[in-house]
Amino acid sequence: MASRARLAGQGVAVGLVVLLFILLAWSLLTDEGGDLKSAAASGERPQAPDFTLERLDGDGDLQLSSLRGKAVVLNVWASWCIPCKDEAPFLEQVWQDNRDRDVVVVGLDAKDFRADARKFAKRFGLTFPLVYDGPGDALDGYGVTGFPETFVLDREGRVVEAFAGAVDGDDVRPRLLAAINRALET
Amino acid sequence: MRRALGLAAVLGAVLAGAASAAPPNAADLEAELVCPVCETTLDQSNAPVAERMKTFIRVQIAAGDSEQEIKDALVVEFGPGVLAEPPDGGFGLLARLLPLGALLGGAVAVGLLIRAWTRRAAGTEPVEERLDPELERLVDEELARFDG
Numbered sequence: 001m002a003s004r005a006r007l008a009g010q011g012v013a014v015g016l017v018v019l020l021f022i023l024l025a026w027s028l029l030t031d032e033g034g035d036l037k038s039a040a041a042s043g044e045r046p047q048a049p050d051f052t053l054e055r056l057d058g059d060g061d062l063q064l065s066s067l068r069g070k071a072v073v074l075n076v077w078a079s080w081c082i083p084c085k086d087e088a089p090f091l092e093q094v095w096q097d098n099r100d101r102d103v104v105v106v107g108l109d110a111k112d113f114r115a116d117a118r119k120f121a122k123r124f125g126l127t128f129p130l131v132y133d134g135p136g137d138a139l140d141g142y143g144v145t146g147f148p149e150t151f152v153l154d155r156e157g158r159v160v161e162a163f164a165g166a167v168d169g170d171d172v173r174p175r176l177l178a179a180i181n182r183a184l185e186t
Numbered sequence: 187m188r189r190a191l192g193l194a195a196v197l198g199a200v201l202a203g204a205a206s207a208a209p210p211n212a213a214d215l216e217a218e219l220v221c222p223v224c225e226t227t228l229d230q231s232n233a234p235v236a237e238r239m240k241t242f243i244r245v246q247i248a249a250g251d252s253e254q255e256i257k258d259a260l261v262v263e264f265g266p267g268v269l270a271e272p273p274d275g276g277f278g279l280l281a282r283l284l285p286l287g288a289l290l291g292g293a294v295a296v297g298l299l300i301r302a303w304t305r306r307a308a309g310t311e312p313v314e315e316r317l318d319p320e321l322e323r324l325v326d327e328e329l330a331r332f333d334g
Contacts, residue, residue, distance in 0.1 A: 006302065008295075008298065009295065009298075009299060012295060078235065080234035080235050080238055081234070111222040111223055111235055111264065112235065112263075113238065113242070113263050114263065116238065134222075134262075134263045134264045134265055135222065135264055135265030135267055135268075136222060137265070
């Protein structure tokens with residue numbers, strides 16, 4: 001009986017260790033967001049995770065992959081985020097200046113109230129497409145760790161460059177515009 | 187006596203009705219809802235979105251919403267992850283049952299181990315190791331010679 005109990009105990013212990021290893025491997029394999037940003041920083045062009053989210057600026061949904069063939073500036077924001085207020089007018093300017101060049105700015109509002117987001121868009125006169133992700137489920141795939149973050153995607157939906165923080169700073173604006181130009185070249 | 191019992195029943199029903207009609211408590215709700223940014227309960231968070239949610243709760247309480255209506259409204263905005271306690275059905279039920287199952291499994295494992303240890307300590311466990319048959323035969327021969 002004792003040896004059977006000992007064997008059962010050992011089996012449970014080994015099982016738990018194996019389970020922990022599987023969980024560790026799974027978390028490492030599914031940590032696509034961090035990989036995506038580091039891959040983009042090293043000059044690769046990782047595929048941006050697709051999403052379908054409800055539109056804030058109208059009815060229906062928007063699927064990211066439906067914008068293939070255009071360069072996309074995907075801006076992750078929230079109405080309670082102070083740097084998001086600072087960069088909003090610049091993003092609207094980017095949209096106005098580049099919409100005729102096959103560039104689409106997409107605002108992804110996350111972890112926010114819909115009503116607050118709509119007020120924000122009205123206050124800053126945002127006219128580019130806006131989508132809503134209250135729980136923030138789409139952010140994991142992009143490895144978003146703070147607000148705002150911006151991703152420039154090429155015509156094939158691959159990440160050309162990722163920007164953590166506001167993009168309206170004097171040093172960041174030229175980098176964003178250069179990334180858009182690179183995205184259009186594909 | 188019967189009248190007194192009837193009166194008590196009516197009084198109880200009135201008090202129960204009054205309790206259920208009482209407005210929800212903001213502090214209680216803040217302890218039952220999670221900030222979607224920092225993932226702690228609202229009462230432990232001062233993140234901007236948590237502060238906004240606290241304001242929302244107070245406004246809805248003032249508007250006469252029940253606790254469930256406020257929670258439902260926040261789930262519509264932020265998803266079921268905003269609830270600190272999982273819902274009663276579906277995956278929420280699994281989340282409630284898993285810790286219970288783990289607790290029971292652990293208790294059974296500890297019980298088995300204690301039983302094995304106490305048996306070993308009391309010496310009640312039969313000795314399973316047997317001598318090699320050849321060695322056993324030699325021991326028997328020696329013992330027989332010794333007895334003889």
